[in-house]
Amino acid sequence: MKKELEKLILLQKGDIEIAEFERALGGIPGQIDAARSGMEEKKRQLDQALAAMEDGKVRRRKLEQEAQAEADHMAKVKTKLPAVKTNKEYSALLAEIDAIKEKVSGIEDQELELMESLESEEREIPTFQAAFKEEESAFKEYEAKKNAEAERVRQQLEDARARREGLVETLDAKWVNSYDKVFRAREGQAVVPLKDNICQGCFQHILPQMVIDIKIGEKVFQCQHCSRFLYWPEESPETALPK
Ligand SMILES: [Zn+2]
Known part of the structure; x- marks a missing residue:
């Protein structure tokens, strides 16, 4: 995931x-x-x-x-x-x-x-x-x-x-569809990091359990307020995958 x-x-x-x-x-x-x-x-x-x-x-x-x-x-x-x-x-x-x-x-x-x-x-x-x-x-x-x-x-x-x-x-179509929708609606910001339990897209608090799940990183989660995809900052793979 x-x-x-x-x-x-x-x-x-x-x-x-x-x-x-x-x-x-x-x-x-x-x-x-x-x-x-x-x-x-x-x-x-x-x-x-x-x-x-x-x-x-x-x-x-x-x-x-x-x-x-x-x-x-x-x-x-x-x-x-x-x-x-x-x-x-x-x-x-x-x-x-x-x-x-x-x-x-x-x-x-x-x-x-x-x-x-x-x-x-x-x-x-x-x-x-x-x-x-x-x-x-x-x-x-x-x-x-x-x-x-x-x-x-x-x-x-x-x-x-x-x-x-x-x-x-290589991506699951349901994520791509959801991503496309959010990317359009949120003007090019569909995947954002979590910082101090706060979504860096809408700046609202994320439920503690979800924060833990996101940190574990086994599943893909979307912010319950703005629908942006959330990731734990340390796992930002800016260079993790080849282009
Ligand atoms: Zn949000």
Whole structure:
């Protein structure tokens, strides 16, 4: 019977490991996603800078078209000058020419401003590109590391499950069923030691006769309060059985 208890303790140790492997494995995709979002942020900054530059180029082309339209307008007005007959007509044409000049000057100012901002935007692009490349290669390295870790943990989990199956085969099914129920209900604590006649799972007193029986260790006992399996601490077989 002591052997049964030793096996139940091993079963619990293995199940705690299995739970840890599952948790570790389950956390990896989220860790990769979090790292990816850092890289995506740098990509967004680069894309924004490129888009701002493209936008600036479109605006520049539009200003060039406007400037050309004003130049055409000016040429057309000037062809009218030789045919002018009255002072009034002459003044009107001069006013029109002045208005065109003012518009052209306004367009030129905007072009100048735009060229300056385009130049400074263009200078910043390599910085954004470098930041993105750096983040991208760091992410790829991290992702590869995490994928390798996942593969390793998956293998460990598989091994631990196989060990569990082997162990379960050697145990009485009624103990395994009872153990499984308690393990689930008591969040991974199904086999606990006795200390000063107190169950170390629920911290309630155990009947003196049962304490004696547990110490003798010929049978398997469960705490009458919390149903956990009880063992006498000296008999804790942490290394008693090979894995
Ligand atoms: Zn108890």
